[in-house]
Amino acid sequence: MEFKRMTISQWVKERKEAKEKARLARQSSSAAVVPTKAIAKASITDAKASASSGAASQITHFAAAANLPPPKPIVTGLPPSQELALLQKHFLTPINKLDNHGFVPSIPTDADIQKARDAQEVSKGWEQCERCLKRFQVFPGRRESDGALTSGGICVHHPGKFKRTEQKMDCCGEYSSSAKGCETSPCHIFKVTDPKRLASLWNFVETPPNASPNVHKAVSFDCEMAYTVYGLEVVRVTATSWPKGEVILDVLVRPLGSIIDFNSKFSGVFASDFAAASLHPTISEAMPRQNTSGRPVLPLVASPQDARSLLHSLISPETVLLGHALENDLRALRMVHNRVSDTALLYPHPKGLPIRYSLRVLAKDHMDRIVQTGGNVTGHDSAEDARVAGELVLVKIKIKWASMRRDGWELVDGVMTKGA
Ligand SMILES: [Zn+2]
């Protein structure tokens, strides 16, 4: 188990080692030149092959795989079965004591849910805007007088943060965060993180047993979220196989509440994506297609519950779920699943929780890879984020195996064996 607090000097050492590793990887990759198109083509072919192997995997989204930059494979020196063995033995990140950091280790009780409902009744839809901190009212069924979904008009805010080192906002250069915002949005937004209140909309479930032959032993997953009248809701779910990294699920999700802000800068999901998508009520009907502009058209599922069922069809309680800051994804899908490997916990920030490295920083530091993580026109790509998190776990496994080999371990008939 590598979940630990680091001292600053350990942290500096780990960063140095990561940089050196990245330099060596660059050297070795330039020595063995693999045509990048060949890699991309191979991964699509693999995805197609796996898609034909079972009903659940028919939902594989080829277009998303094709749009990803060809991944530089992380070579651990181990076969997949042994990578899985090391994952299960050394790189699970227990979350049972992390409920104050957003993880939900058990299902909220009926009494808790009722309390949350009572509190909402009293609040009459008043919320605080996450961007400008103004109080505003939400009307999930639209305000009778004018059909509005929210009150308070437009939201004037700063999209950036106050940089202490430079003593100014990093979005517009204002010298105070209380200066008038530099960006406007059509309405105010809010999010709910309290598990009891989340459960009052639709409740959490534990991952059900699954005897299907399509069950994966390890799956990396990532959700994209948009703001609705019920807070931040899931609008896209992507899962990739681990350690291979093939896309095994990639769907748009119709949220329960009306969308008030697509959050496109971060979610990478636009209103036009929903307009282009057609509803696929069952897994076998959900086939991807490509539109003329080349932007992938994802299959759409009718509800977050349906999206969760699709993911459940691929996993069991024994499956290890990999991802980055998984508490957000698990909460969005109301999942109680305690067998996880979370890269935000595997690569802890020296200052400890709640401070975490972003996936982008980890990918740059440990794999010398630039990943798109918002701030541009396309926003996140959950397929890329899921795969990168999976690869960051492989980096840990590669280091672990190297140290085991120094201690006399070797591969005998594809199995890790301690030598005499
Ligand atoms: Zn600003």
Ligand SMILES: [Zn+2]
């Ligand atoms: Zn606002």
